[in-house]
Amino acid sequence: xxxxxxxxxxxxxxxxxxxxxxxxxxxxxxxxxxxxxxxxxxxxxxxxxxxxxxxxxxxxxxxxxxxxxxxxxxxxxxxxxxxxxxxxxxxxxxxxxxxxxxxxxxxxxxxxxxxxxxxxxxxxxx
Amino acid sequence: xxxxxxxxxxxxxxxxxxxxxxxxxxxxxxxxxxxxxxxxxxxxxxxxxxxxxxxxxxxxxxxxxxxxxxxxxxxxxxxxxxxxxxxxxxxxxxxxxxxxxxxxxxxxxxxxxxxxxxxxxxxxxx
DNA sequence: CTTGACCTTGACGTTGGTGTCACGGTTTAT
DNA sequence: ATAAACCGTGACACCAACGTCAAGGTCAAG
Numbered sequence: 341x342x343x344x345x346x347x348x349x350x351x352x353x354x355x356x357x358x359x360x361x362x363x364x365x366x367x368x369x370x371x372x373x374x375x376x377x378x379x380x381x382x383x384x385x386x387x388x389x390x391x392x393x394x395x396x397x398x399x400x401x402x403x404x405x406x407x408x409x410x411x412x413x414x415x416x417x418x419x420x421x422x423x424x425x426x427x428x429x430x431x432x433x434x435x436x437x438x439x440x441x442x443x444x445x446x447x448x449x450x451x452x453x454x455x456x457x458x459x460x461x462x463x464x465x466x
Numbered sequence: 467x468x469x470x471x472x473x474x475x476x477x478x479x480x481x482x483x484x485x486x487x488x489x490x491x492x493x494x495x496x497x498x499x500x501x502x503x504x505x506x507x508x509x510x511x512x513x514x515x516x517x518x519x520x521x522x523x524x525x526x527x528x529x530x531x532x533x534x535x536x537x538x539x540x541x542x543x544x545x546x547x548x549x550x551x552x553x554x555x556x557x558x559x560x561x562x563x564x565x566x567x568x569x570x571x572x573x574x575x576x577x578x579x580x581x582x583x584x585x586x587x588x589x590x591x592x
Numbered sequence: 593c594t595t596g597a598c599c600t601t602g603a604c605g606t607t608g609g610t611g612t613c614a615c616g617g618t619t620t621a622t
Numbered sequence: 623a624t625a626a627a628c629c630g631t632g633a634c635a636c637c638a639a640c641g642t643c644a645a646g647g648t649c650a651a652g
Binding site (some may be wrong): 468469470480484499500501502 | 629632
């Protein structure tokens with residue numbers, strides 16, 4: 341199939357697919373006229389990339405997963421490198437959550453300090 | 467005082483101060499040679515901006531706070547517009563926290579699905 | 593034969609808050 | 623007088639994942 345069809349089936353833009361290729365995540369053989377030609381396996385690769393991007397992974401993070409699928413594994417996340425990325429990502433997310441919680445507390449503190457009483461009323465006045 | 471001194475005292479770069487001015491957050495009179503000349507009040511404005519940026523506010527968010535200080539209030543957060551920003555920001559942060567929690571759960575789910583058993587071991591194998 | 597839908601590469605725009613030149617004038621100290 | 627440190631404006635670089643033209647080649651249908 342050509343890029344337009346793969347894009348439709350995967351729910352992405354052709355531009356995105358060219359970008360993934362440029363980043364070395366996917367590849368395509370070329371037909372005589374220069375058009376990219378994809379197989380069914382590529383749909384799986386793109387789907388994997390998409391589901392990873394959807395949960396906050398970067399394209400770089402997705403690399404080991406794609407490599408894992410290409411290596412013939414039925415799951416992109418079953419290779420050691422992918423597992424490492426999973427762990428790192430979970431740690432990163434936990435970090436961000438902690439940061440946000442701390443930030444929330446700090447904003448709330450600044451708020452009450454700057455305008456005591458405002459917090460409880462719906463339209464605060466100084 | 468000139469831009470270099472204000473920058474040092476506020477712990478920012480002169481570049482940042484020029485940017486704040488360009489964004490309409492601070493202003494400076496010019497001495498005969500064209501140099502920006504600041505007063506003590508400007509240090510307070512910049513400090514306010516910094517403490518807001520530090521907790522994830524944008525420069526745009528900081529605008530009402532600066533206006534509030536300029537209007538003579540002793541706290542940048544005591545004006546109604548600032549209070550509105552505080553509320554909005556708290557809501558945004560809460561949203562981000564919820565998003566991150568959901569994302570964390572989803573990543574963990576993908577992880578266990580892709581590689582059941584990997585989660586518990588330190589060096590997972592497929 | 594021409595419209596129109598598809599494909600190609602290349603390159604700039606987006607977002608925020610600066611960093612980092614370039615190029616030139618001013619001031620201060622020696 | 624001259625070097626060092628300061629100031630000015632203007633403009634490109636950054637990060638990520640594309641969107642959106644530009645300018646053109648390809649191909650099937652009518």
